[in-house]
Amino acid sequence: MDRPTIKDIAKLANVSIGTVSNVINGKGRFSEETRKKIEKIIKQSNYMPNVAARSLRDKINPLIAMVVPYAPRGKVLDNPFFSQLVSGVESGARDRKFHVIFTGEKDEPDLSYLLEKNINGLIVFGANENTEFLDDIQKLQLPTVYMDSYLSDPDLYQVGLNDEMGVYLGTKYLISLGHRSIVVISYGWLGDAEHTGSVNHCRLLGYRKALEEAGIPFNQDLVIEGAFSVEDGYHAAQQVLQLRDQATACFAFSDIAAMGLIKGFYDLNISVPDDFSVMGFDDLYFSEYLTPGLTTVRQDIYGRGQAAVKLLIDQIENKNDLEDKQIICPVSLKVRQSTAAVRKP
Numbered sequence: 001m002d003r004p005t006i007k008d009i010a011k012l013a014n015v016s017i018g019t020v021s022n023v024i025n026g027k028g029r030f031s032e033e034t035r036k037k038i039e040k041i042i043k044q045s046n047y048m049p050n051v052a053a054r055s056l057r058d059k060i061n062p063l064i065a066m067v068v069p070y071a072p073r074g075k076v077l078d079n080p081f082f083s084q085l086v087s088g089v090e091s092g093a094r095d096r097k098f099h100v101i102f103t104g105e106k107d108e109p110d111l112s113y114l115l116e117k118n119i120n121g122l123i124v125f126g127a128n129e130n131t132e133f134l135d136d137i138q139k140l141q142l143p144t145v146y147m148d149s150y151l152s153d154p155d156l157y158q159v160g161l162n163d164e165m166g167v168y169l170g171t172k173y174l175i176s177l178g179h180r181s182i183v184v185i186s187y188g189w190l191g192d193a194e195h196t197g198s199v200n201h202c203r204l205l206g207y208r209k210a211l212e213e214a215g216i217p218f219n220q221d222l223v224i225e226g227a228f229s230v231e232d233g234y235h236a237a238q239q240v241l242q243l244r245d246q247a248t249a250c251f252a253f254s255d256i257a258a259m260g261l262i263k264g265f266y267d268l269n270i271s272v273p274d275d276f277s278v279m280g281f282d283d284l285y286f287s288e289y290l291t292p293g294l295t296t297v298r299q300d301i302y303g304r305g306q307a308a309v310k311l312l313i314d315q316i317e318n319k320n321d322l323e324d325k326q327i328i329c330p331v332s333l334k335v336r337q338s339t340a341a342v343r344k345p
Helices: 006-013 017-025 032-045 051-057 080-095 112-116 132-139 163-176 199-213 230-241 255-267 301-316
Strands: 063-068 099-104 121-125 144-147 157-161 182-185 249-252 277-282 295-298 326-329 332-334
Touching: 006 017, 006 032, 017 032, 063 080, 063 301, 080 099, 080 121, 080 255, 080 301, 121 301, 144 301, 157 163, 157 301, 163 182, 163 199, 163 249, 163 277, 163 295, 163 332, 182 199, 182 230, 182 255, 230 249, 230 255, 249 255, 255 277, 301 326
Parallel strands: 063 099, 063 121, 121 144, 144 157, 157 326, 182 249, 249 277, 277 295
Antiparallel strands: 295 332
16 A cells, blocks of 8 residues: 555545644644544554655655564664664765664654654664564655665665675684584574574574584574573573583684683683683674684674664665665684684693
8 A cells, every 4th residue: 555645644534644744843823632533543544754855855854764573662872783783874874964863663663753853764674574663664655765674575675784604704713623512592582593594594604504514413402592682691501511411612602602601611610722612793893802802703894784774764765776775794713712612732
């Protein structure tokens, strides 16, 4: 269904277009009854004024939003990954005279307030295929860029990462150090990994590919699920310790989980890397300052934020040819002190 126009709203309310415009802009004369009637129709129809063109024409700084479906509202920046990503988004937006708001939607998946704020476009981080949330986003009919979403629709604008290659490189490096039994602390739940449209799925593919090339059988028991935070990584140390008789290394699919894991090992008197090698993924700004410094898969988090906001604003301003709707950013290996060769008995 096409997005309703101001003419459609006026027709439904049986008033003039000018009256609808006055209610939207809060000026002019109209009755309280008319205001309530028009606002009710606007809410029910998901009508959104075309403020993008108007804001640009009037040189008013327009507004975009970054939405993280799985983060609680008000808690997005608690994760240092998003602190770096947001810095890149803000920098790119500021260069183009745009403002940015950031929000999580885990506890209150309600996007109606975005319409009220006259958002010109969205960056959505971590949307999943065939979900109600994705449907709600698309119903807004706003210029949108999806990050780390692996959506199958080729017409959607996406900025992703070579997740499979990143974990492949990291696992291959651990194998080169003599590690044959490598525990994985996954980025999400294994149920999610069964679907091709997930970061976790692609990272596990890279892990399995490196094992297969080295002739090492995949062992499901070495995969620990759902480490999204420092606390998850810390508690995972107990689980990893139960695998100590067979495993010598642990690959956490995020630096924050690796940081928690190292602290958990410290409290359990497990030495890194003497007793266990630990690898992360992301190369957050603090990773080199940990003790020991964290070996990790590096991605340019700040640069990815800038790339996403550029792709979004180009849509809003109709400046791009948009032949390349999908950007895949590279990864590399950053070796530090948290990994070491297996010690011979």
